[in-house]
Amino acid sequence: MDLNLKNRVVLVTGANRGIGRAIAEASVAEGALAAVIGRDESACRETVQALGPDRSSAFLCDVTDRAQVDRMIGEVVGHFGRLDAVVNNAGRFGGSPIAELSAAALSEGLNTKVVGALAIVQAALPYLRRSDQARVLNISGVTAQRVTPGVAVTAIANSGMVALTAYLARELAEDGINSNCLIPGYTLTGAWRTRAEALAAAEGLSFDEALAEILRRQDMGHSRWGEAREIADVAVFLLSAQAAFVNGASFRVDGGQFLAIQR
Numbered sequence: 529m530d531l532n533l534k535n536r537v538v539l540v541t542g543a544n545r546g547i548g549r550a551i552a553e554a555s556v557a558e559g560a561l562a563a564v565i566g567r568d569e570s571a572c573r574e575t576v577q578a579l580g581p582d583r584s585s586a587f588l589c590d591v592t593d594r595a596q597v598d599r600m601i602g603e604v605v606g607h608f609g610r611l612d613a614v615v616n617n618a619g620r621f622g623g624s625p626i627a628e629l630s631a632a633a634l635s636e637g638l639n640t641k642v643v644g645a646l647a648i649v650q651a652a653l654p655y656l657r658r659s660d661q662a663r664v665l666n667i668s669g670v671t672a673q674r675v676t677p678g679v680a681v682t683a684i685a686n687s688g689m690v691a692l693t694a695y696l697a698r699e700l701a702e703d704g705i706n707s708n709c710l711i712p713g714y715t716l717t718g719a720w721r722t723r724a725e726a727l728a729a730a731e732g733l734s735f736d737e738a739l740a741e742i743l744r745r746q747d748m749g750h751s752r753w754g755e756a757r758e759i760a761d762v763a764v765f766l767l768s769a770q771a772a773f774v775n776g777a778s779f780r781v782d783g784g785q786f787l788a789i790q791r
């Protein structure tokens with residue numbers, strides 16, 4: 529299926545690794561040009577080398593800094609000449625039990641995901657309005673819909689992404705911009721690899737046993753780890769021409785993990 533992404537410019541935050549990188553890769557595979565956004569310069573450069581410097585370019589930006597966001601959007605449009613889609617993927621995993629949760633930690637989590645996403649959309653708006661296939665895709669997470677003790681910061685930020693998406697969809701529809709949200713389940717990216725390695729070392733498990741143990745402790749039933757590519761495949765569909773009638777929707781992409789923990 530031709531997704532009509534050829535030579536469209538897709539900006540992905542947090543694109544130097546994990547799910548963001550997979551979305552940038554899948555977009556380029558569909559013919560798009562990718563703006564790779566991140567803070568880690570060498571990881572951004574390495575990603576562009578892998579994607580192809582003729583199909584992608586890196587732009588350093590901390591999405592919590594509005595001045596950097598405005599500058600970065602200007603650089604992206606200056607480089608590619610247009611902007612068709614933004615994927616707000618940057619995020620951090622973490623938090624602490626509610627009794628110990630600091631306002632600073634909560635602010636940082638919200639600033640990275642929700643405030644950062646809003647800044648990107650606002651800065652990109654004049655260019656998205658000019659596109660005939662304008663898309664905003666926000667990456668939330670399954671903690672928006674289920675309680676996992678100890679990760680309140682992530683959960684509150686993820687819930688914010690669902691609500692932000694609804695308002696973007698409603699208020700930007702008249703500009704011809706479709707906004708949707710993806711809610712990934714447990715997906716094997718760097719932070720989880722690090723956790724699994726730590727668990728394996730602490731409990732004398734193999735890496736694979738540690739991965740299985742993490743899911744078991746989350747009551748995931750027979751569920752498995754998702755791959756970043758599996759999130760990206762749904763993401764590129766939501767950026768496509770075929771998704772023109774999809775606006776304001778939030779999709780779980782979790783292999784049924786959410787259902788597995790329903791009692």
Ligand SMILES: NC(=O)c1ccc[n+]([C@@H]2O[C@H](COP(=O)([O-])OP(=O)(O)OC[C@H]3O[C@@H](n4cnc5c(N)ncnc54)[C@H](OP(=O)(O)O)[C@@H]3O)[C@@H](O)[C@H]2O)c1
Pocket residue numbers: 541542543544545546547548565566567568569571589590591592617618619620621640667668669670711712713714715716717718719720
């Ligand atoms: N993996 C999962 O199981 C899972 C599940 C549900 C939802 N999610 C969500 O999916 C998204 C990606 O997750 P992931 O596992 O791929 O994460 P990851 O591997 O930890 O990557 C996070 C990305 O976000 C970027 N980032 C963080 N803070 C930033 C900031 N202030 N400005 C610019 N970039 C920033 C990082 O870039 P730099 O290092 O260059 O700053 C990095 O590229 C996150 O929003 C996460 O909450 C993940």
